[in-house]
Amino acid sequence: MSDLPLRKKFSRSIGNGALGMLTNGCRPITLNSRITHVQHLLFLRSSPIIGSMQRSTNYRLHRATLKRSAGPKESAIGPAGLAIDGSSGSSMYRQLYDRLQSAILEGRLRAGAKLPSTRILARELAIARNTVMGAYEQLLAEGYLEGKTGSGTYVARTLPDAVLNVTAVRTAAPGKRNRAQLSRRGQALATNRLGFRYSDPPRPFRPGTPAIDHFPFDLWSRLLAKYWRREPAGLLPYTDPAGYKPLRQAIANYIAAARAVRCEAEQIIVVSGAQQALDLATRLLLDPGDEVWMEDPGYNGARAAFLAAGVKPVAVPIDGCGLDVARGEKLSSHARLAYVTPSHQYPTGVVMTLSRRLELLRWAERKHRWILEDDYDSEYRYASRPVASLQGLDKSGTVIYCGTFSKVLFPSLRLGYIVVPAGLVDSFRGAKAVVDRHCPTVEQAVLAEFIAEGHLARHIRRMRMLYLERKDALLEILRRELAGALEVHSHEAGMHVVGWLQEGKRDSVVSRRALELGVEAPALTSYRETAGGRGGLVLGYAAYSEPQLREAVRILARAIE
């Protein structure tokens, strides 16, 4: 067996009897002696697990007697399910929180199951007890766990995501293949927060959704029909992975005019949304184990792309000028890439100042690093003209720029673009071909015409006016109904605002209460890599009418009380 050396070593530390149990694969065993009261079941399956146990020799299994058990209410977690990776870029707190949350959502930890005490779990995972307490507290606040005074911590009987209509993945039937059989790369790919399935229509204040009911359906369907009426045989075979040429040209013209991006159409790769741009750039430019600067708080889609590729996101704080470059240099001087949303930082809304942009560009040029600029909603700027892109200031070819049509048209279109230095075009083209060959051509053709005929610019102008009205309405309602309880700084751009709660108020608790009452107001904490910081709620407004916003604020007020 490939794990033989590990098994030998492990047997020395816990004794051969226990090793016998390990060979049972998935058989649950209970740690007895001083920790029987926590009814802590471990699933020991494979060498990585033994490896992770071995890493924590202060696990002190040699002091505990391992004993079979199959109590119906016992929890099924342990190093196997949690697999905290000391070398991962994600903080211990964040990893433990994510692992526990996934175990609950996937049914590996069942409703009512008892969790080990923070002391025991900290010892087993060889991490600080405060870290475990932080993760438990967060999950308690979010409703995944419930505490019973004097008798420990349990998986909640009513899960918050049931309210969100998230369908939890059921545990595979015994003997069937499941997540534990995934490769290590597969586990990294599958463990993220993006896999939630929204089964209900957007409701206030779910962020990131445009006003879909104001989309020019007639125009779009006329264009689509026109292509299909012509029997578009030329558009149906396999085509250039980099995208439909007229669309690449239309995008290049559009971003040159609207975003001051400097590029030729040849440098555009059409992708299925910004998410694919982040994934391709990560895999093409970085190796597993590399560090990247990640805005904190920041976009979970980018974090997921990094972690899936084995890249370590280093949380760099945001101040009033944007990503703090000096702190980034201190936190990780050898990071190979910085991920930024300079036009409108997600989710805080900070616009990166010119001097900070220049500082970031100097860093990248001097140290031969990459900057990944995510320009996801820059079209919506209300007080002045849109701020020019970082890419437009770049003289040394360090910026990889990406944009999306999810916000200006609709998310399920799944079309976006990435602008890469000329020398990398063929590499991106090759990678895109492996992932999905290319994006659907008829939709690309329709979009090319939509842009070239000026419909996109007109639609954006109309939406900018609508969103400004909605933003002003929301701010006015918040001022009237929630003055003192929620502080909103002026947001001159984007499709959401951040409502800052009073110091000491937990945003995850408020967010959960709001969800139970029917309003989505994601907690700022859910975008953070590090625990702590002032609590806030991310309030999307673009997709919702004034009466909807008014009603939602009334409900939010009850959640904040």
Ligand SMILES: Cc1ncc(COP(=O)(O)O)c(C=O)c1O
């Ligand atoms: C910061 C950021 N980048 C990108 C996206 C859009 O991703 P996609 O184009 O994959 O829909 C979003 C969507 O919410 C976002 O918030």
